[in-house]
Amino acid sequence: MIKTTVQVAEMFKALSNPNRLNIFLRLMNCCAPGTVCSVDEAGKRCVGDLGADLNIAPSTLSHHIKELNRAGLVRMQRRGQHVDCWVDPVVVEELGRFFEPGRK
Amino acid sequence: MIKTTVQVAEMFKALSNPNRLNIFLRLMNCCAPGTVCSVDEAGKRCVGDLGADLNIAPSTLSHHIKELNRAGLVRMQRRGQHVDCWVDPVVVEELGRFFEPGRK
């Protein structure tokens, strides 16, 4: 899945806000900083959980997660009242390769 | 060299603009897209070279490279009329690790 420079820039933009980066890191680590991971399904957390201790309004949280989703980094799916979120491992792996030298 | 979430977000922000990302990629690849690498010192290119074919004003180019430098991704040093630029390999390697799962 080859990406254009613009698409990759979109992904980095999604991670360029400290709040969004924290949300992303929580999904990557599968648990809030300093806490033990406890989610229903492996690697998935609902929107509300992701905003814990981040001191942002629910509407802002929703907006940020939508941005991460739009950029292709995070997938979402409603499950009852909640909406589960998880990182797309393939996309994340591709991003990691961006920082390997000698890449073509 | 441990970085805060804010510092890392700054780095991603530096890469969130397509023009800046292109500049960064040229430094990473050490040559313009589709061309053979030809720089004085390994991995270094001057400010002017980095903007070739990017269709941006010199002032804009200078601004973007300064942003990459401020974020810690790119180092710069004047050499005569030119200013050489090169990526900080340590910082880039650290960024790459951000996308490895299971990181603590």
Next chain:
DNA sequence: CCTATATTTCTAAATATATCGAAATATATG
């Protein structure tokens, strides 16, 4: 010192982003 080239600084305008609160929607359950 004068000129040419490279780069930066400053200023300004257009556009984009971050954030909130209020209202709307979705779902579960009594």
Next chain:
DNA sequence: CATATATTTCGATATATTTAGAAATATAGG
């Protein structure tokens, strides 16, 4: 259906970013 909880949409505002052009600065070479 009424209510409670979770999330999203909408509208507004403050702030930040992108970019260019003009002027300033740096360096090399006559």
